[in-house]
Amino acid sequence: MLGYLTKRLIQMTIVLWVVSVIxxxxxxxxxxxxxxxxxxxxxxxxxxxARRILGLDQSLLVQYVKFLTSIFEGDxxxxxxFRQPALELIxxxxxATIEMVLVAMAFAVIVSIPLxxxxxxxxxxxxxxxxxxxxxxxxxxxxFWVGMMLIYLLAxxxxxxxxxxxxxxxxxxxxxxxxxxxxxxxxxxLPAFTLxxxxxxxxxxxxxxxxxxxxxxxxxxxxxxKGVAPRDVLFRHGLKNSLIPVVTIFGLQIGxxxxxxxxxxxxxxxxxxxxxxxxxxxxxxxxxxxxxxxLVALIFVVINFLVDLLYTLIDPRITxx
Amino acid sequence: MQGFLKSEFFFNYRRSASAxxxxxxxxxxxxxxxxxxxxxxxxxxxIASLELLDSFKPPAWLExxxxxxxxxxxxxxxxxxxxxxxxxxxxxxxxVTAMLCSCLIGTLLGLLAGxxxxxxxxxxxxxxxxxxxxxxxxxxxxLMSAVGTGIDKVLIALTAVGWVxxxxxxxxxxxxxxxxxxxxxxxxxGLPDRKIIxxxxxPNVLTPLIVIATIQVGTFVLIEAxxxxxxxxxxxxxxxxxxxxKNGFDVLFSGLWWTSAFPGLAIMMLVFGINLFxxxxxxxxxxxxx
Numbered sequence: 001m002l003g004y005l006t007k008r009l010i011q012m013t014i015v016l017w018v019v020s021v022i023x024x025x026x027x028x029x030x031x032x033x034x035x036x037x038x039x040x041x042x043x044x045x046x047x048x049x050a051r052r053i054l055g056l057d058q059s060l061l062v063q064y065v066k067f068l069t070s071i072f073e074g075d076x077x078x079x080x081x082f083r084q085p086a087l088e089l090i091x092x093x094x095x096a097t098i099e100m101v102l103v104a105m106a107f108a109v110i111v112s113i114p115l116x117x118x119x120x121x122x123x124x125x126x127x128x129x130x131x132x133x134x135x136x137x138x139x140x141x142x143x144f145w146v147g148m149m150l151i152y153l154l155a156x157x158x159x160x161x162x163x164x165x166x167x168x169x170x171x172x173x174x175x176x177x178x179x180x181x182x183x184x185x186x187x188x189x190l191p192a193f194t195l196x197x198x199x200x201x202x203x204x205x206x207x208x209x210x211x212x213x214x215x216x217x218x219x220x221x222x223x224x225x226k227g228v229a230p231r232d233v234l235f236r237h238g239l240k241n242s243l244i245p246v247v248t249i250f251g252l253q254i255g256x257x258x259x260x261x262x263x264x265x266x267x268x269x270x271x272x273x274x275x276x277x278x279x280x281x282x283x284x285x286x287x288x289x290x291x292x293x294x295l296v297a298l299i300f301v302v303i304n305f306l307v308d309l310l311y312t313l314i315d316p317r318i319t320x321x
Numbered sequence: 322m323q324g325f326l327k328s329e330f331f332f333n334y335r336r337s338a339s340a341x342x343x344x345x346x347x348x349x350x351x352x353x354x355x356x357x358x359x360x361x362x363x364x365x366x367x368i369a370s371l372e373l374l375d376s377f378k379p380p381a382w383l384e385x386x387x388x389x390x391x392x393x394x395x396x397x398x399x400x401x402x403x404x405x406x407x408x409x410x411x412x413x414x415x416x417v418t419a420m421l422c423s424c425l426i427g428t429l430l431g432l433l434a435g436x437x438x439x440x441x442x443x444x445x446x447x448x449x450x451x452x453x454x455x456x457x458x459x460x461x462x463x464l465m466s467a468v469g470t471g472i473d474k475v476l477i478a479l480t481a482v483g484w485v486x487x488x489x490x491x492x493x494x495x496x497x498x499x500x501x502x503x504x505x506x507x508x509x510x511g512l513p514d515r516k517i518i519x520x521x522x523x524p525n526v527l528t529p530l531i532v533i534a535t536i537q538v539g540t541f542v543l544i545e546a547x548x549x550x551x552x553x554x555x556x557x558x559x560x561x562x563x564x565x566x567k568n569g570f571d572v573l574f575s576g577l578w579w580t581s582a583f584p585g586l587a588i589m590m591l592v593f594g595i596n597l598f599x600x601x602x603x604x605x606x607x608x609x610x611x
Contacts, residue, residue: 015451026467133339136600140593142543144550145566145585152578163574252456259456263547267570278551281466293463300454 008308012301019297020071024064027286071294077287081280086287090273090295095175096166097265097272101257103179103192104199108253111196112204113239113246119204120211120242121234131204138201143260147194147267154190161190164269191268195260199253206249210242217241243314251307255300330605340601346594353409361403362389366558372398377572380579393579396572401579404565405587411561412591415472416541419479424534426480427487432518432526434488435495446492449485457482461544465553475554479541486533494526532603539595546588562588 038050051057055066070077076087115135119128155163167187169176178184214220215238223237224230262274269275273292280288311318325331334340353360364370375398378387386393392401434442452460464478498504499522507517546563548554550570555561560568562584569581 015454018451023463026463133597136339136596137593140539140543140589140596142546142550142563142566142585142588142592144547145581145588148566148570148573148581149578149585152573152582156574156576255454256456256458259459259462262459262462263551266551281462281551281553289463289466296459297455304454 008305012305015301016294016297020068020294021064023290023293024067025060027290028060028063067290076291076294079280079285079288081283081285081288086291087295089288090276090291093271093273093276095177096270097258097261097274099177099179100188100192100195100261100264100270100272101254103188104196104257105254107192107196108199108203112200113207116204116207117211117234117239120208120215121238123208123212128208132208135201135204138197141197143194143198144263144267146197147191147264150190150194151267162187166271191264191270194267195257195264198260199257202253203246203249206245207239207242210245211238214238214242240314244311247307247310247314251303251310254303258296258299333605334601337601339597343594343597343599343601346590347598350409350413350591350594353406354413357406357410361400361406363400363403365399365404365407368397374398377577377580392583395568395580401583404560405562405584408560408562408565408584409587409591411472411555411559412542412545412563412588413538415475415479415545415555415561416538419476419483419541419545420534420537422476422480423483423537424487424530427484428491428523428526428530430484431488431491432495432522435492436499436514436518436522442492445488449488452482452485457540458544458547461548462551462553465548470553470556472555472559475545475548478548479544482544483537483541486537487530490529490533491526494529495522498522498525528606532599532606535595535602536599539592539599542588542592542595562591 038047042050048057055063058066067077076085078084079086079089082089115131119131122128150161151163154160165187166178167183168181169178169184170181171177178188211234220233220237223233228237258274261270261272262277264270265272265275266278276288277292279285280292358364375387375390375394376396378390378394378398379385380393380401381388381391383393390400390402392405394400395404430445434445460482461478464481465474468474468477504517504521507521512521542562545554545561546566549561549563550567552567555564557564565584566581566588569577569579569584573581
């Protein structure tokens with residue numbers, strides 16, 4: 001186990017290092033950020049000075065080494081636009097994004113698992129076929145468009161929900177949370193629902209496939225034969241044994257949700273880190289983009305690791321080497 | 322042809338409502354791509370043909386609608402239907418071209434990895450692993466933010482995220498194929514590696530790629546639409562369906578819903594059609610389920 005942990009830790013470090021190189025390289029190709037800092041009528045000397053202050057006059061390798069050392073010192077650079085440490089900027093907006101992702105995940109699981117179990121247990125029934133067609137439909141929907149149509153119908157036309165923003169927040173341990181206020185819930189439902197659609201469809205399909213696979217096993221027949229209640233057969237014997245792929249997809253989906261949150265946040269003007277990323281891309285605010293990507297890479301690597309650990313809890317036959 | 326009509330594939334196709342609906346939707350868009358400019362009266366990319374007086378007309382069946390513009394017009398007086406037909410051409414062509422590029426590069430890398438094993442294999446597969454732990458949309462978004470807008474750049478970004486799935490699939494099948502006797506026979510016969518790979522292994526690893534490729538076109542259309550919606554996809558001079566939705570978003574709050582509703586509906590029908598048909602293909606071509 002200890003050997004496994006060390007190996008994984010080294011792997012994770014390598015992945016993060018590779019990401020840092022790629023991110024740094026690609027960012028160096030994007031437009032010249034000097035023009036984001038200097039006034040429009042700046043003289044050549046002023047531009048050169050700004051470039052020197054930002055360290056952009058040095059070779060790429062020197063810039064990269066500087067970048068890497070400052071990361072280890074906990075300094076992730078300052079936003080060109082906000083003149084604030086980029087990491088702080090992102091961390092301030094992170095709770096809003098996490099909240100939305102968690103609510104979307106909850107929506108997805110509540111809807112998809114029961115439907116998936118049903119569709120897997122009765123693959124030929126008409127209801128199952130409708131569920132499956134519906135899930136295919138869910139995958140085919142452009143999320144940003146669904147969000148827009150919901151805003152138009154439910155917010156602009158009928159006024160049931162607010163069209164943008166996060167609503168009232170409560171400060172808990174220094175984090176601003178909107179899930180503790182009714183107004184916050186009122187604001188989060190539309191964006192979280194929009195975000196959850198694709199995930200719902202994907203988890204549903206995986207659950208169904210797993211249930212169909214498990215349904216052929218002898219222990220399912222045996223459980224039925226010994227008189228276990230049908231619902232217990234499905235959920236205790238069936239679902240539990242088909243969870244491995246579901247958990248894998250679950251982990252991958254959290255990553256997807258964080259990624260797609262950039263779009264959903266843009267539509268709903270949700271003040272999260274995804275919207276910050278998109279705004280920073282428009283403004284060529286390089287430090288913020290870099291920190292966002294590094295942070296998200298870290299989150300993904302950790303999630304993948306946790307998913308692997310979860311396997312051993314779900315299925316004791318799996319050992320980590 | 323006679324043989325195809327009597328095949329099991331065609332028999333199942335005729336009995337599957339989703340396969341028929343899916344292929345019908347795909348056919349509609351194929352017609353758009355092939356004959357688009359001859360189907361609509363207006364060329365929405367030609368500013369000279371636009372009438373500013375006709376701007377923001379609602380769909381024809383609503384009050385104030387103009388029978389010449391079935392789905393209404395946008396702020397420049399562009400017929401939405403014409404815009405959608407032209408936009409669909411761009412979306413479909415990007416999706417298909419990027420799929421072909423991904424398939425070509427991914428298959429080649431997968432063949433090399435599976436055939437030669439060793440360092441090439443571990444290198445390609447590690448890159449694939451790292452890439453797979455990040456969502457495609459984020460990688461594409463990041464690449465596009467670095468290189469700027471343009472159809473060629475969208476194609477590069479999509480190919481960069483799309484090759485992995487082919488490489489992994491082809492590598493897997495290649496590994497099992499090269500153990501088989503026909504490959505060993507070809508080796509004993511002294512054929513060069515290039516011939517063994519292209520003439521003997523390649524044809525035997527292609528079947529699973531058909532389903533992947535079909536569904537990938539749909540995925541690519543959605544990713545491209547999202548990128549264009551965020552303003553980092555196609556340029557405004559070549560608006561795809563996603564960019565049309567974005568343009569509509571800017572005026573949505575003024576109640577001009579048709580400028581975004583219809584292009585989005587078109588994306589949805591296109592991708593839904595592809596997915597329906599892809600699902601059918603998967604069931605047909607996957608021997609494990611039969």
